Amino acid sequence: MSSALNNQTRAAKAPPSWLVLTAVALVAVNLRPVLSSLPTLTSDIVATTGWSSATIGVLTTIPVLCMGIFALTVPALAMRFGRKHLVILALVSLSVATLLRAVEAVPELLFLSAFLAGVGIAFVAGLIPGIVREQLPHALGRATSTWIAALMVGAALGGALTVPIAQSLGSWSLALAFWAIPALIALAAWTFTERNSPAHDRPSTTVRIRELPWRNKIAWALAMSMTLNSIIFYSSLAWIAPSYQARGWTQENAGWLFGLFTSAQVVAGFVLVALAVRIKYRRTLFTIAIVATAIALISMAWLPDFLPWLILLILGFFLSGTFAMTLGLISEYSKDSASAARLSAMTFFITYTVAAAGPLIAGVLLDYFDSWSMVFTILAGIAVLQLLTVLPLRRNVHVD
Structure with a gap:
């Protein structure tokens, strides 16, 4: 009877599904501005610091590498501290990382910022699939x-907004630090949402x-x-805006082109995930998407002035x-929150540890060849290789 009463008490304290989903969405929104805001201001950072392309590439490499390495620590830390507290720690790390960018007089702090951002992103990315599966089991696809x-x-x-913010504030460092505001809002929302959640929110088993x-x-x-997808993505994230500036576009216009690239991702997140759930021949959809990616990269390499707005939307x-x-497949291929934690840890460790080298290698290639065409052609070749990896991704299987 005592056990039943405890279960009823916990259920009563659990936040409603819509509130959990809103909080999760607010947290997720803050996982990318710390990465996507910096490339649009690369020319300003170089003008201030005199850093090379390879050094600038390191600023994207560090957080992605941390996202891979620290993915392995998430299950153990979730067992030790609980999921909700680990998300709070992650949001604090992201907030501090972003605020550090305000110190223009010490640009080396950008490297510490990159490290803290990577740690925060790793924690949240490793926790969300399990949180969604456990707290929103009846709305898994929508969530x-x-x-x-x-x-x-x-x-x-x-x-899209970092360059206009920099122009308004008259400072690239303050524009980068601006993104601490939504991170702090997400921190407040998550803390409020989870304050009445069950005290025991640790995984039922640890993951070794x-x-x-x-x-x-x-x-x-x-x-x-x-x-392979992330190598292309993070290399593109780091170098699209600088490549168009080097080819004669103004910083503002290059920023808007980069904004088109990132804005198209919003539509893709809804449309392609929904299609992947519903259509029978999912691997065909993967193939179309990967081939379109390769074609867009080839166009950027050799025809940079040919409808760049359309090419970047496609890319x-x-x-x-x-x-x-592929991210959605982690939840689909998992039987429960424990298997989701195991699959997330392995997938994110491999993905981000390897993909971290992408922006750095692209910067080294650029310094060596002095050719944007070479960089984007190599990325197109990586897209072709990705076609081989989607063949085994069939339906109705579980990874345990």
């Missing part, structure tokens, strides 16, 4: 598409590295697909749509 779309909204806002699905072919196919839509579809 997954909502938080993925929110992720894309954050990227779009960071890419040796227990991750290292021998599962589906898990490896999913990880490799996300890895943003299909590149991010592919990522969103």
Whole structure:
């Protein structure tokens, strides 16, 4: 009887589903502005610091690398501190990371900012699939598409608004620090939402590295697909705006082109995820998206002035749509929150640890060849390789 009473008390304290979903969306929105805001101001940062392209690439490499390495720590930390408290810690880390960018007199703090941002993103990305599966089990598809779309909204806002904010404030560092505001709002919303949630929100079992699905072919196919996609995405995120500035576009116009690239991701988060759930031949959809990505990259390499607004819309839509579809498969391929935690940890570790090298290598190639055409052609080749990884991603399977 005591157990039943405790269960009723916990159920009564649990926040309503719509409030949880809203809080999750607000948290997800803040996972990308810290990454997408910086590339649009690369020329200002270089003018202040004199850093090379390779050094600028490191600013994107560090958070992505941290996202991979710290993904392995999420299950153990969730067991130790609880999911809701770990999300709070992640949002604090993101807020501090963004605020550090305000110190223009010490630009080296950008590297510490990149580290803290990567840690915060790793924690949240590793927790959300399990939180969604456990707290919103009857709305899994809607919840997954909502938080993925929110992720894309954050990227779009960071890419499109940072240059106008910098022009308004007269400071690139304050424009980067501006994105601490939505992070603090998300922190307040999450704290309010989860204040009445059950005290015991830890995973039922801990996840050890040796227990991750290292021998599962589906898990490896999913990880490799996300890895190749993320190499292209983070390299594009770091270098699209600088490439158009180098080809004669103004900083503002290059920023708007970059904004189109990130804005298209919002639509992709809703449309392609919804299609992937409903259509029978999902691998055909993956193939179309990947081929379109490769064609867009080839156009950027050799025909940069040919309808760039359309090309960047296509690239943003299909590149991010592919990522969103594979991200949604983590919940689909998981039996419960524990298996989601294991699959998330393995997938994110492989994906981000390898993909972190993308922006840095692109910067090194640019310094060596002095050719944007070479950089984007190589990225198109990586897209072609991704076609091989989607073949095993069939329906009605579980990774355990």
